[in-house]
Amino acid sequence: MKHLPKHLQPRWRYLAVGIESWPDASIDRRAFQRECWYAAQNLLGDPGSARADMTVVRFDFDEGIGEAMVQVRHGETDSARAALACIDEIDGSPVGIRVRGISGTIRAGEENYLGRRGQDSEERNVVFGNEERVAVVCDGSADVRLDEAFTGATDLDYDLP
Amino acid sequence: MYEAVHAHPDGDSTVARLAKTAADCGYEGVVVRNHHDSRAEYDAERIGEEYGIDVVEGLEIRAADPQEAGGSVGNYRTSQTILGVHGGTNAMNRFAVENDKVDVLAHPMADHGDVNHVLVKAAVENGVRIEFNLSGVLRTSGGRRVRVIQSLRKLEEIVDYFDAPYVVSADPNSHLEVRTPRELRALGEQIGFSKAFIEAGLTEWGRLAERNRRINSESFIEPGVERGRYEEES
Numbered sequence: 001m002k003h004l005p006k007h008l009q010p011r012w013r014y015l016a017v018g019i020e021s022w023p024d025a026s027i028d029r030r031a032f033q034r035e036c037w038y039a040a041q042n043l044l045g046d047p048g049s050a051r052a053d054m055t056v057v058r059f060d061f062d063e064g065i066g067e068a069m070v071q072v073r074h075g076e077t078d079s080a081r082a083a084l085a086c087i088d089e090i091d092g093s094p095v096g097i098r099v100r101g102i103s104g105t106i107r108a109g110e111e112n113y114l115g116r117r118g119q120d121s122e123e124r125n126v127v128f129g130n131e132e133r134v135a136v137v138c139d140g141s142a143d144v145r146l147d148e149a150f151t152g153a154t155d156l157d158y159d160l161p
Numbered sequence: 162m163y164e165a166v167h168a169h170p171d172g173d174s175t176v177a178r179l180a181k182t183a184a185d186c187g188y189e190g191v192v193v194r195n196h197h198d199s200r201a202e203y204d205a206e207r208i209g210e211e212y213g214i215d216v217v218e219g220l221e222i223r224a225a226d227p228q229e230a231g232g233s234v235g236n237y238r239t240s241q242t243i244l245g246v247h248g249g250t251n252a253m254n255r256f257a258v259e260n261d262k263v264d265v266l267a268h269p270m271a272d273h274g275d276v277n278h279v280l281v282k283a284a285v286e287n288g289v290r291i292e293f294n295l296s297g298v299l300r301t302s303g304g305r306r307v308r309v310i311q312s313l314r315k316l317e318e319i320v321d322y323f324d325a326p327y328v329v330s331a332d333p334n335s336h337l338e339v340r341t342p343r344e345l346r347a348l349g350e351q352i353g354f355s356k357a358f359i360e361a362g363l364t365e366w367g368r369l370a371e372r373n374r375r376i377n378s379e380s381f382i383e384p385g386v387e388r389g390r391y392e393e394e395s
Binding site: 020021022042043044078079081082084085086088094095096098099140141149150151152153154156157 | 186306
């Protein structure tokens with residue numbers, strides 16, 4: 001079909017989103033998109049979800065840290081922000097989601113808000129709570145592996161053996 | 162704006178990690194509100210300096226009945242800046258709002274708890290802040306979330322009518338559950354709270370901490386009576 005004339009094309013806003021989880025989490029684009037739709041539908045209802053029309057257009061997630069770009073209808077950014085805030089788990093892994101900024105084009109969003117991946121994380125033996133543990137250390141933060149789960153800490157909390 | 166957090170061992174992240182995340186999110190401070198049976202060990206000043214955020218020492222008293230809670234409130238009042246009471250049952254809700262040593266009645270509507278005009282009037286009289294806990298909106302779904310939102314709206318109607326003091330919190334248990342003030346405002350708007358309402362509730366934690374620090378400082382004797390400069394000179 002012939003594409004719409006420019007003044008009839010939908011106007012979009014792009015939400016640059018930072019995603020954070022524990023180091024053992026693996027999240028793919030499809031799962032994130034599904035959670036976006038569920039969150040929007042649960043919070044905004046079917047009409048609100050249709051109005052916001054959230055689509056994941058960029059996605060990258062690796063070793064517990066990731067980022068994404070979510071396309072939203074112009075004027076619905078606030079409701080999309082609220083829906084994103086309600087995503088607390090993706091595929092069973094708890095996630096922290098933060099909107100870093102909103103742009104009018106994908107390129108501007110990528111330049112301004114994405115691709116700021118800090119240094120790579122490394123595994124290190126640390127002493128946390130008087131016991132030696134393995135921690136995934138990255139940029140001053142450390143996820144310490146306890147018996148079953150992780151504990152979020154920073155370099156103030158552990159000593160090096 | 163401040164956020165009130167449950168830190169390790171109550172939650173999954175240490176005070177330092179929560180403070181670091183909250184600072185990144187644009188909060189001015191964090192209030193540690195671990196339950197008094199799983200208190201966190203931390204150096205508030207050092208963490209605050211490291212991440213440029215105000216770390217407020219607090220505690221949430223969790224007790225089965227008012228007698229037990231009464232003892233704990235007396236024990237911890239002098240050492241903690243902000244003292245909350247784990248609400249949710251009618252007996253504990255009533256205990257908290259009738260006790261002027263308590264600063265915050267936490268999540269009064271959780272676990273089928275309820276609040277009425279009598280309790281809110283008592284809260285106004287004793288200056289007890291009633292908490293609007295958004296954790297149920299953020300982290301549950303379906304019928305349970307519907308009930309959480311209903312109870313929050315009911316609470317808001319009563320609190321608004323009596324102009325009662327209140328605080329708002331997303332009640333994070335780990336650094337992953339921290340949400341920025343802007344996201345909480347957007348969420349509030351979706352469930353029927355104005356942006357100004359959410360913002361005032363987040364700011365109230367900071368005002369409360371400031372007030373209690375002044376009261377606990379050595380120069381404060383009683384309301385209206387403070388040790389001034391003139392004593393040093395004589």
